[in-house]
Amino acid sequence: MTYLSKSPWILHYDATSCNGCDIEVLASLTPMYDVERFGIINTGNPKHADIFVITGSVNEQNREVVRNLYEQMPNPKVVVAVGICACSGGVFRECYNVAGGIDKIIPVDVYVPGCAARPESIIDGIVTALGILEGKRKAPQSGATEQQPVELQQGGGAQ
Amino acid sequence: MISLVGVVAFILLAPVIGGLIAGIDRKITAHMQGRVGPPILQPFYDVGKLFEKEKTVANDTQRFYAISYFIFMIFTGALFFAGGDILLVIFALTLAQIFLVLGAYSANSPYSHIGAERELIQIMAYEPMIIIAAVGMYVVTKSFNIGTIASYPQPLVLFLPGIFAGFIYILTIKLRKSPFDISTSHHAHQEIVKGVTTEFSGPTLGLIEVTHWYETVFLLGFVYLFFAFSPLIGIIAVILVYLLELLIDNASARVKWQLVMKSSWVIAALVGGVNLAVLYYLGVG
Numbered sequence: 001m002t003y004l005s006k007s008p009w010i011l012h013y014d015a016t017s018c019n020g021c022d023i024e025v026l027a028s029l030t031p032m033y034d035v036e037r038f039g040i041i042n043t044g045n046p047k048h049a050d051i052f053v054i055t056g057s058v059n060e061q062n063r064e065v066v067r068n069l070y071e072q073m074p075n076p077k078v079v080v081a082v083g084i085c086a087c088s089g090g091v092f093r094e095c096y097n098v099a100g101g102i103d104k105i106i107p108v109d110v111y112v113p114g115c116a117a118r119p120e121s122i123i124d125g126i127v128t129a130l131g132i133l134e135g136k137r138k139a140p141q142s143g144a145t146e147q148q149p150v151e152l153q154q155g156g157g158a159q
Numbered sequence: 160m161i162s163l164v165g166v167v168a169f170i171l172l173a174p175v176i177g178g179l180i181a182g183i184d185r186k187i188t189a190h191m192q193g194r195v196g197p198p199i200l201q202p203f204y205d206v207g208k209l210f211e212k213e214k215t216v217a218n219d220t221q222r223f224y225a226i227s228y229f230i231f232m233i234f235t236g237a238l239f240f241a242g243g244d245i246l247l248v249i250f251a252l253t254l255a256q257i258f259l260v261l262g263a264y265s266a267n268s269p270y271s272h273i274g275a276e277r278e279l280i281q282i283m284a285y286e287p288m289i290i291i292a293a294v295g296m297y298v299v300t301k302s303f304n305i306g307t308i309a310s311y312p313q314p315l316v317l318f319l320p321g322i323f324a325g326f327i328y329i330l331t332i333k334l335r336k337s338p339f340d341i342s343t344s345h346h347a348h349q350e351i352v353k354g355v356t357t358e359f360s361g362p363t364l365g366l367i368e369v370t371h372w373y374e375t376v377f378l379l380g381f382v383y384l385f386f387a388f389s390p391l392i393g394i395i396a397v398i399l400v401y402l403l404e405l406l407i408d409n410a411s412a413r414v415k416w417q418l419v420m421k422s423s424w425v426i427a428a429l430v431g432g433v434n435l436a437v438l439y440y441l442g443v444g
Contacts, residue, residue, distance in 0.1 A: 003207030031193040039197050045353045047360035074213040074361050
């Protein structure tokens, strides 16, 4: 019996995002989409969180913050990169001041593209992350991600 | 006159009832906000999940304090439902709460410390009203023994309407509901991260959740005491009081700690004091 996938608590962090994706992440919590149906709660505290939802291309200022937040989360945990900036750096990829994607800093499990990512695809990404979370619980020794990261197509649905 | 049945029933049933209350609470809250809401059993999934997580503690004393909080809250509720001394119950409740504060202070985190300070403010805010409630029950029934108070033939609420209203007021603090959820809250974001529970994670946080279920059942038992003359009316009153708390929770925003502190003491002094004075002049007890 497992409860992990029935009660995923989210930590949401904005790493140099333009706020577009952040607003869509928060839109998922509104009565329109209501992710609490799935037991998803936005905790705002890394020590309570299971899923790290992160937006933006990460600049030099918050590189350490991202790593710190990731390390404070107790295992098992998954990382969902929301928006094309978080996936690859997007239009800011070549900029001198950005890392160009979350996976340059911490291991990412699910990529949700889009500019901005739609609430439907964010929810799809988080639900995909639940399966990976379950896999990590069964193989707790794997510190970094062993599964292949999942890339979502725009408009939802895993590849 | 300690009833062992009450003790065993409380220890076994309170987490089940408390968890269900928490689940129904979240469902009704969601409906009030126009959402579907999580399943009724969601609090059990949450706690099950927390016990599946990695054991990370800030330090060993933190876990000790969390376990002490758990044990003394069970002691409080067990003593209450066994029909023990109401003053001892109140002191045990305070002790349990202090262990939570110490647990939050033991971690080196500013959010945790602010949460602990606010928890202390909450304790100071609600304590006078709880003591006045116990004194009021003593004035009417001539006993601090909960068994005797519960078997009093007339409805206590008729003698203690002011004290009952004051108790409902501080119940909002105890159940961690808005507008008085200043130290931590079950809702999403707030300005001090998760306040007093910030540094607790995994199984330790699960233990604190279960403790909160025990606490809820104990507090609702205290509400029942005002209506103990008739079990049916008592249970209906408890349900109505909880629904009222939910309505207040969803209809109000969090206030500053100064207002929590001042208003709780003013209300305790006003309704509690006037109620006791009226009882004295009417010659009750």
